[in-house]
Amino acid sequence: MDKSILLLMLVTIGLLLYKEPKELFLYFFLPVLTVVPIYYETKIVAGIPEMGFWSAVLLPIAFSWIVNRQADGYRLLPADVLILVHLVIVFSGQWQNSAYKEAQKILYNDITIRLLPFIMARAWFMDPESRIKMFRIIILTGAVVAIFQMIEFRFWFNVFDEPLRRIWPKSVPWGGGMKRGGLKRASGPFGHPICAGYYYTMFVPLAVWLWKNDYFEKRKHGFWITLICIGGGISSISRAPIIGIFLGLVLIWYGWSQNKGLATMILLSLMAVASIFILPKAISYVNVDRANAVTEDQRNAAYRTELLDNYKEVIAEKPLLGWGRFTVPVVKGQASVDNEYLMIVLSSGKASLYAYIVSVTWILARLIIFSIRGDPSSKEIRLAWCMIASILTALFTQATVYSGTQTVQFFYIILGFSEGLIQAGAWETTQAKFPRILGEINYGYNFSRTI
Secondary structure (H helix, E strand, C coil), X not given: CCCHHHHHHHHHHHHHCCCCHHHHHHHHHHHHHHHCCCCCEECCCCCCCCEEXXXXXXXXHHHHHHHCCXXXXXXXXXXXXXXXXXXXXXXXXXXXXXXHHHHHHXXXXXXXXXXXXXXXXXXXXXXXXXXXXXXXXXXXXXXXXXXXHHHHHHHCCCCCCHHHHHHCCCCCCCCCCCEECCEECCCHHHCCHHHHHHHHHHHXXXXXXXXXXXCCCCHXXXXXXXXXXXXXXXXXXXXXXXXXXXXXXXXXXXXXXXXXXXXXXHHHHHHHHHHHHHHHHHHHHHCCCHHHCCCHHHHHHHHHHHHHHHCHHHHHHCCCCCCCCCCCCCCCCCCCCCCHHHHHHHHHHHHHHHHHHXXXXXXXXXXXXXXXXXXXXXXXXXXHHHHHHHHHHHHHHHCCCCCCCCHHHHHHHHHHHHHHHHHHXXXXXXXXXXXXXXXXXXXXXXXXXXX
8 A cells, every 4th residue: 555655656757748847746746745644655665765645746746847957947046055054964963873874864855855845836936827826726725624624623533644544554653633622633634733733824824815815716715715724723722833823914914014113013012011911921821840730731831841941951962963863862751842943953953953044034034125125015025924924933833843744845835935936026126127138128219129
């Protein structure tokens, strides 16, 4: 049964004989990445990393795109270099802590999980038509998943995982059900409720953009699709992602407002009032250890607080390149490191964390500058604010939860979209300022001179 992954690769290769890589990326890869759990893998031959359903589709598409000279329009950008530097540092840290083959496997996985989705999403995002198609496919697929997650939330059956798990010949991770308050925390195809909620944290802002710009057949369809996606995030019952969804909506409201000064005053006033009531309770809530915690939620908050204190000495032993991804010592039984930044430092060192933060901050800062300089009422600038909301809420979520399964690919796809939007805007500006260089020669008369 696990060799069905190879069948999917053969299907992809066959489709490439008739379809362009971009079409397959849009209509085949993105849905497969969304709905099929990525932790179902198969080993083809010894010495080659395991392959999942998603990578069986992505690799032929990427290979065809590069080999058939369809990537000729690609040019190296600083963001590409920064991401690659991060991956090389991770590779170096893993090599220091394990055999070269294992480090090589980590590098291969990171290139397919992070770099390739980023580059390909950015390349095809430059085309406005492809941009809308990608958004619609991701959001509509996500809405379908959200419906089944809400069913899972109520009836405790995961349609994406349980049927496949029953017939899969090998042991697979995750599994089982997590609950909170007597309700099942829906995980859908994402393996873990946290990852399910995190996915919707990133993509609810894009659903809002499609809805508000009438990219669905009827405006009310966009409203209901957005609401369903929010419901999918809530069905995970994961606090940080749910908070992230609503923080993203606030950021969109702020970014889209015509009067930023008034919006800033309203936002600061609300934050000041809220902090008076919420901050003291929040401090007292988390300022306990697990032994004295009263509720499960308080124990979870205390667990995350203790993580940072307990792992300080472990970080100090190998601060530069870390311990490797699979050899981090477990301190005081805290095997689950529910903090993406802490996990990066432990496994790959401070150098890796700095490289990761710089690569994301570079794109985010350029996106913010692009947003501030543009017309806040234009579709592109409104989209840029939605991207900012997606990235910032993702970074917020990563501070309190695990970042894994296909949320990693989608995070780098979001970064690719952001860089593509900036590049598209720069191209349009250059085209407007320098028409002679770009071949659009107009001499001020009502006709063009032809030589």
